[in-house]
Amino acid sequence: MTCERDANFTPDQPMVYEIRVSGHLGREWSGWFDGLAITPGGNGDSLLTGPVVDQSALHGLLKQVRDLGLPLLSVVCLERDEAAAANGDDQVTPGGSDGERPPEVNESR
Numbered sequence: 098m099t100c101e102r103d104a105n106f107t108p109d110q111p112m113v114y115e116i117r118v119s120g121h122l123g124r125e126w127s128g129w130f131d132g133l134a135i136t137p138g139g140n141g142d143s144l145l146t147g148p149v150v151d152q153s154a155l156h157g158l159l160k161q162v163r164d165l166g167l168p169l170l171s172v173v174c175l176e177r178d179e180a181a182a183a184n185g186d187d188q189v190t191p192g193g194s195d196g197e198r199p200p201e202v203n204e205s206r
Contacts, residue, residue, distance in 0.1 A: 111148035113175045116158060118143050119168040130158060142170060 122135050122143040131154070133147035149155045155172075162169050 111150045113147065114145075114149050114155065114158075115171070115173045115175060116145040116162065117170040117172075118145070118162055119170055130161060133158070146175075 116133070117138075119142055121137050121141065122145075124135070126143075127133065127135055130145050131147075131149075133145040136144040136146065138144060145158070149158065159169065159172070
């Protein structure tokens with residue numbers, strides 16, 4: 098996977114990623130995933146979208162997906178235009194607090 102940075106990029110800007118997992122995640126999961134927006138998919142998937150400060154943070158998010166036993170479907174680094182378009186009306190806004198216990202996963206297939 099490659100993620101090209103555009104010419105206007107500055108090193109202090111985080112990259113925006115889309116992480117698709119199998120299973121429905123509710124609003125309460127946003128805090129568990131560092132405030133990423135959660136968009137439920139109609140096919141039983143969930144899409145986590147948002148800025149990730151560096152590769153270490155990305156690996157931390159992927160570790161959380163693994164630890165919860167959620168099948169990882171894809172990881173995509175978005176271009177700036179795609180990231181702006183990803184802020185749709187059906188996304189869950191960030192919430193939750195650090196250190197909370199993760200909610201139950203609804204793995205409907």
